[in-house]
Amino acid sequence: MNKKVFITGASSGIGLACADVFAREGYDLLLASRRIDKLHAIATDIQVQYGVQVQVIGLDVQDKQMVSKVWDELPESWREIDILINNAGLSQGLEPIQDGDTDDWDRMIDTNVKGLLYVTRKVAPHMQARNGGHIINIGSIAGKEVYPNGNVYCASKHAVDALSKAMRIDLLPYNVKVTCVAPGAVETEFSIVRFKGNVDKAKQVYTGFEPLYAIDVAEAIWFAASRPAHVNVNDLLLMPTAQANSTTFSKKITT
Known part of the structure; x- marks a missing residue:
């Protein structure tokens, strides 16, 4: 029986890239997103390409009652998760x-x-209950530093960083690993969502340098997930070569 990974925010960006990488490595996938139609198409493609099992669920993680209902309605076999990737997240405004x-x-x-x-x-x-597992929380450079106008988004990702540390302590007696993966600038739908659909404004964020791509982060997540049982990657900060910190970039002038 294949191991199972549960990925939230799996319909695009880092979550989608993780689905591909973990399927490639032989994991069955539980994929969650608000965009259930897109997940069905993704599931079909992955099953054809990799031959793994894929279960999709429509889920808005903000909705506590929905999270509880959807989880409780899953078949018991799909609730035995080996790896949870808490990827769903967003920024709004700047x-x-x-x-x-x-x-x-x-x-x-x-x-x-x-x-x-x-x-x-x-x-x-x-x-x-199973005395094992791995929780991987997707943080951000914004959870390590603050930057101008990032205020509440930075605070939320600092909370992810702190919660990862606290989870690691609480779950230590039960052999559950906890990892926080904190990327810098990644070109996904992130900036489009931040700027509420303004594609031109979002593109400007990544102009003049090569950012990370979703697959770069997914491969780093797989690295953390694939370490031997006695090894845990507590914290992984991943940046484009052209980014030194949250505000300092090496950008080429384009015309």
């Missing part, structure tokens, strides 16, 4: 704190912090 949209703040905190907690609360007891 304004100074005094001009921030409180609805944006709520969405970031509800998704990046509370959503991660709701999903973990369902999966972790099964790992505890």
Whole structure:
């Protein structure tokens, strides 16, 4: 029987790249996203290419009742998760704190912090009962540093960093590994979501340098997940070569 990985936010970006990498390595996939139609198409492609089992669920991690209902309705075999990748997350807006949209703040905190907690609360007891598992939380350079106008998004990713450390302590007696993977600039839908569909503005974020791509982060996640039983990668900070920290980039001038 194949091992199982549960990936939230699996319909695009890092989550989708993780689905491909873990399927390549022989894992069965439990894929969650709000975009269930897209997940069905992804599942078909992966099953044809890799021959693994794929279960898809429509899930908004912000919704505590939905998380509970969807999880409890899963067949028992799909609740025996070997690896949980808490990938679902987003940023909304890029304004100074005094001009921030409180609805944006709520969405970031509800998704990046509370959503991660709701999903973990369902999966972790099964790992505890089986005396093993691995939780991989997708953080950010924004969880290591703060940057201008990043305020609440940075706070939410600092929370992911802190929660990863706390989970590692709480789950240590049960042989459950916890890893926090913190990427720098990754060219996915992230900036499109941040700028609420403004594609031109989103493209400017990655102009003049080569960012990370989703597959780069997925391969780093696989590295952490594939270490021997006695090895845990606690924290992995992954940056483009052209990025030194959250605000310093080596950019070529383009015309």
